[in-house]
Amino acid sequence: MEELKRTPLYEEHKKLGAKMVPFGGWEMPIQYTSIIEEHLNVRSNVGVFDVSHMGEIELHGKDALSFADYLVTNSVKKMKNGRVKYTPMCYPDGGEVDDLFVYKIKDDFVLLVVNASNYEKDLDWILQHKEGFDVDVQGKSFDYGEIAVQGPKAEAFLKDYFEGEIPLTELKYFHSEYGTLFGKKVLISRTGYTGEDGFEVYSDSKDIVYLWQTVLDKGKPFHIMPAGLGARDTLRFEVAYWLYGDEIDETTNPFEAGQGFAVKLKKEKFIGKEALAKIKEEGIKRKLVGLEVPHGGIPRHGMKVLKNGQEVGYITSGNFCPSLNKICAMAYVPVEYSEAGTDVEVEIRNRKANAKVVNLPFLEPRAGKK
């Protein structure tokens, strides 16, 4: 087995008594105290996550933006400096290479932030398609450190410690700016993966330990707690944010995953355009839905969804929702069974559990609602 990579914060996690697990090729903290406690603290106060495992790929050159626009399904060509967009990146057949954030830093500099588990694959994919573009592609995952400060108190906490082009209080959802946080140079964006307001902070990897320690220290009046990958997963699950490998992969397309908002078929050209246009024209056959599963356990990735005893779909992810105190799941089911209120069954450990289709998300995200 390939040796697991460690973020610059590895020793900090050990000091905090974190349980470490392998994730996407990295040894990451799954929890410090309790997943549920960390989850609820992010919903009510503020939590800090080590997300240094995320992959950063920089595009430099005159065609940086048009190249990014060609790679992804969303429209990124006309973004203003500092704007951030979420987008799938597809194969020619419409399956997904990855989902990512595109940061337009300036006309000739675009930052792509991709899933840790897909970093090498994405980098190869991007390099393979750069012909004809005046662009320099640089894999920079190890040069960046990244933490996410998430929760309703994130802004109140960080606003006095950040100095940038504009005050943090004026930084809009899905926008970014450079500045200093606790005296260290950072790129900060009002983005996240929890459904709460909050920020993602990128720094030189050598500064991330100082930032992490200082955030934990100065955040005490705001009841900050470190939060691990376990809480990151339950938080994103409640607000139905996709996780690559669970909800989306090379066999799923953005329309059935509910990401149609991020596919701009009016763009002149992008990888996957023809296939996606055809999928849209013919209509999707299955759809990602929410399920409530009151009894029988937690549906996990890959478990079967049944209707009238017949296998009709599969669970993408399932979990206990700490903020809702119930067990839910996401699943792909045929469009005819995707209406809220439809009764289906989930096969959990060779037993059938009743489930009901519900609208997504399970919990309405508060991020961006300021």
Add this chain to the structure above:
Amino acid sequence: MGYKVIEGLYYTKNDEWVKVEGDIGTVGITDYAQDKLGDIVYLEDIEKGNKIKAGETLTTIESVKAASDIYAPVSGEVIEVNSEVIKEPSIINKDPYGKGWIAKIKIENPDELKELMKAEEYSNYRKE
């Protein structure tokens, strides 16, 4: 970090404990097991009156992270189930040897207890 182990109980390699009073064995999972599982959010209901053999699956427990089977440490009839932990499984995280007990089994064959570990032996078995 040391895990709590209680004197006078019998322990299995799969981290169940059984407390013997007369011919009744109260069964639960150990502090080590609850810590490894993490936040416990589901415990499958157990049918009272079930006859079970030592080593068979008594029930399934699920944490946020994973599902795991709980095996009967001894053979016998399930005479009582802790309905409180079925309703609120996180009790097991808080008090695995007390309020977090899972079921009571009427012990059929006390000789089976000889196969189980005593506190000191289990403590060494799970020493980290």
